[in-house]
Amino acid sequence: MHTTTLRLFAVTALALASASALAQNAAPAKTASAAKAAAKPEAADEAPARVERQHISYTVQADGSYIEQRESALKVLQAPAIERAKHESISYSASIQTLEVTEAYTRKADGRRVDVPKSNFQVETNEGRAGGGPAFSDIATTSLVFPDVEVGDTVVVNYKLIGKQPMFDRQFSVLDNVSANSYQGDLKVRIDTPASLWSQNRTFGAMKQVRDETVGDRHIVEWTYQNLTPAKDTRRDYSVYKVEDFPGYAFSTFRNYGQIAAAYGERALPKAAPTPRVRKLADEIAAGKKDQREVAKALYEWVSTNIQYAGNCIGLGAVVPRDQEFVLDNRIGDCKDHATLLQALLAAKNVPATQALINAGNVYQLPDIPVASSVNHVLNYLPGLDLYVDATAKGIPFGDLPVAVAGKPVLRVDQPELKAATAPLSSKRNRQRMVTDLIVQEDGSVKGKVEVELEGQPAIETRAAFRKVREKDSQEMIKKYFEAGGLSAQGSFTQDDPQALLDKHRYSAQFEVKQMLPVPGAFPVAPLFFNPMPVATFASSAQYDDSVYESEGQCIGGRSEEIYRIEFPATMKVIAVPPDARQEWEGSSYEAKYTLKGNVLEARRVIVDASQGPVCTQAHNRGYQQFAKKVLPNLKAQLVYQ
Template sequence: MSCENVQIHVEKHLKARLLHTAALFMLTLPASAASAAPAEEPAELYTRLERYHVKYSLNDDYTSAETHDWAMKVLKEKALSNAKEASISYSTSIEKAEVLSAYTIKADGRRIEAPKSNYQVVTNTGNDKDAPVYSDRTTLTVVFPEVAVGDTVGFSYKLTQTEPMFPKHYSIVQYFNRGTAYDDVKITLDYPAALAAQLDVRELTPVASTEKNGRKELSWSFTNKVPLKNKRRDYSVYDVDTLPGLAFSTFKSYADIAQAYGARATPKAAVTAEVQALADQIAKDQKTPRDTARALYDWVATNITYAGNCIGTGAVVPHDISFILKNKMGDCKDHATLLQALLAARKIESTQALINAGSSFKLAKVPVVSRVNHVINYLPAFDLFLDSTSSTTPFGMLPYSSQDKPALLVDGFKEGLKTPAAQPGSNAQTMKTRIKINDDGSVTGSVDVATKGEYALGLRNGLRSAGKETMDDMVKNVLKSMGYTGTGKFESDDPTALINTLNYKASFEFKNFTQFPGAGAFVIHPLFTSSSPVASFMLGGSDDDETLTEFSCSNGASLEEYVFTFPKKMKVLAVPDNMTVKSANVSYKASYRLKGNQLTVTREIDDRTRGNVCAPAIATEYKAFSKKVLTNLKAQVVYK
């Protein structure tokens, strides 16, 4: 498990066994490629895995070892950059890595071994002498010698785990990408015969099954000699269970994973004198338990720096709270543990919850640790999830990456529990624009924008990091990006507040909005930047590619109002037609009212999609809807 917010998408557990092939996969597919829908024409191949053999061995004491041996042929020039090196990532505290062989086989058959000078080790270090602190990951990279198109690079290594991630437990995941050419794959699993474990195998061919001296050994083969062209374009929802491969786990259920994590994490959330004093200080002016919880959450989110790497191999136990407070830094489990302790000091019950912060929205059939890579808090009294690793997300909200995900509660585990998705109406923007067109075609005007929900958070984050010079030149630079030359003034709410609304205003003047005097036309569009203009909802309208799989989605609403005042000498000949369009999840309404020398325009879109995962049929609906609305958005005001 590893703790990553954003944006994320990500199956971190694949650790060394997949990190060394990740670059290879990217040579044949887009960066985050997962399952591919069958297609009739073969895929264009840049590399070919001529051999990929891996053996997993689990000992009686739950320590383990895994040996990897692969050989990849470079087929095209584009593959060279990634093919010239391979990496192993492992946990320094509980794992050892050994390179068994690394070499290049030239097209003429010559084998060139990689010298030791081609090995590079990068180790994450901690604060002062406390290394490693927030991440104990080490990466060993080997550069292959003299690689050219037509050559084969080979790599063999062994990882030995000297201490299990969780006492008396073990789980692995291994899968294969349909877009990669595999000539010879063999997976071997060796473990104590008496061990109670779950196994899920998909699209692999059994090769052998033996039992001897209290050990069981299973092996499978797999080939994918002619990968088919992948028509999939969206990888925002990731389901490893749709791919060929296997999962093996000693955990009986996901509740057991939560319990195993909590056994060592919960004691770290004890209320010490230091914790009690801090909680009392933070909450001294709060009147209600909810206000107290908000104050404590705000303090942790804004005062404890998020140190990325979290529950992963060798890092499944939170640090001591005194250490976290001393360094004002922590990973996700540290954040969750500190917040749990502060809440307990003020008699507010909470527990930690394990989720996936990447693009996985489902739990695998077999409970494996890799399916949960992030830790947050749950407050049962308010039925509220909190993720304090996001310093920009206010109390009561979750970052998008933490929404609509299966949640494993450490205490009070509930089967099927999920974190909430944003409810329709949660994300909204209203933009009101006033434009006066002068006799020379120049413009004076203003834009008032009110946002809430995710739209407000994105703007707040951007404005927090903007310096004074950026703010002073904001209007000029925005106009310049639109092709106009002008000046203006920008004003906004204080962006540093941890709340889910933000209002701002821009006043401006610029030239060349219209070619007047003379005849012409212009498209009605926002004249200043915003989080969610109406047009942004129509991005799928120009995409004719079929959506083959589930994809990540959200809801939102945007209202744009424009009032154009024309010069008396300008005659408006035509304005766009009014329009109302509705589909199952989205509605659009536009009106254009010309009265005298003033045109009032209202455009409103309301997307009430529920949940963060949408079926392919919804993409089809969006595209059909967008194509209709785009004609209205592109319509012009004609004048002379």
């Protein structure tokens, strides 16, 4: 399946009523010939406001702490932007930063300046009780309201964030992109570091370097960017993101990514030493288990199911795990806390483990310049089993990984210089088999039964979704599902116990739906009840305009089989059924067979998407789209009766 991986909606009783199939937003672009024929890119629509000026500077100290200064000027072009322009919020970590707003005013269209009065400022802080420190976040927010803003005015704010201590000792790194499809009047970026700190930098796209020199004991780098005639964004697929593809810049005192892993590990690994409490807990969880894999599985499942996610935005908490006692006392933690506790539990049972840093977003190739923000998630690696596990991701069986971290480069804390990667998800494991049995009544009412068997990622995500459904809600599931389509129904729903962390799942639904079908009438043969991986989703890219993909995209394959038995009453006559079909392309295939026996239609169709993710090339995506276009007509063909 192309562009997006198998992805389920969050299922609740109400969500089931409007259940949708897996999202697959394939990403078409202009054909190569059309692109060549275009004299210039289509201009972007005028925005209601535009950035006239944005000046950013970082003044870095020898210990890695820095002062960040930002000045911005936003001009209001249309009335809808007034409300947004009037409000500005600045957030920062109160324990390691202080804020100074040096200027804030409205520049009227006639040149007058109207300063923001002190009464228009509001400061919100996160604090603990009775002088105690906050548990989750020390983020403070200063909000200000600009006075007298009208169309044609410009709001200006200038502020400093003064760092008290660095995230990593004697290290500084920053990376940012700007949109090539938005107006940018005057962007300037300046980085001023001690000449004694080694550094490297790079610009991307139309970003220009205008200075790179040493003055005395300081090294100064400056970049500029301007985009007065932004082009319309024609790219529809951002499931794979490369920072080098967009205007921007990167600066780092890290020589390589290994230094980032080592810097993280220097403060994180000591917190992974098992305490007496952790040793006792590990013995209880793994009692009776001898095999290393079984021990690791039990400890992983305990952390995954018992420690809830809670962010850590308190100063250095962004890069330093909490203490084990806090995590166990409160049964909460962020990704670093999950990984650190699991490592400690594993160590208590003599199972070797370490931590690894990864990008959990849409970055599949780390930028050339090593920047700490490029890795935003922590998981564990078990060398003895050669296995990556992510206890932060809930509902994932031991030995599997969530889609967001599969097939990506990782920074191993135990071997910082090692080039390593998580394994991609196996397309062959993603399977769905759905059997539907329908009996149509003379008035168009339908009695039916649907049985669904899942394996791999769709099973994992379905289990995770159904865990949130309460027992009493599942009893109303059928009614609510069909009510969403304006139909009256009753029935029952059964499933395997969804609580276990497994990669297989089965569920079934029986229903009676009043006057569901028109008589006489027609309908395409398609699922009548929720299923996460219907055949049609594998062909959805065919519905886009005659186009090619302009970028590579996230993808994952799989197999979906649908079997139907539809029985009509003797008083009705089936006058047309969809034709049999077969299509193949580079390992992917579609086969459909429709057999009419009297008033009973038996249908079977199977689609196999052989795409090997997590990233598919432009050429592959184009080819698969052409395959899907040949499949789609058969899926749309209707069963006609009277």
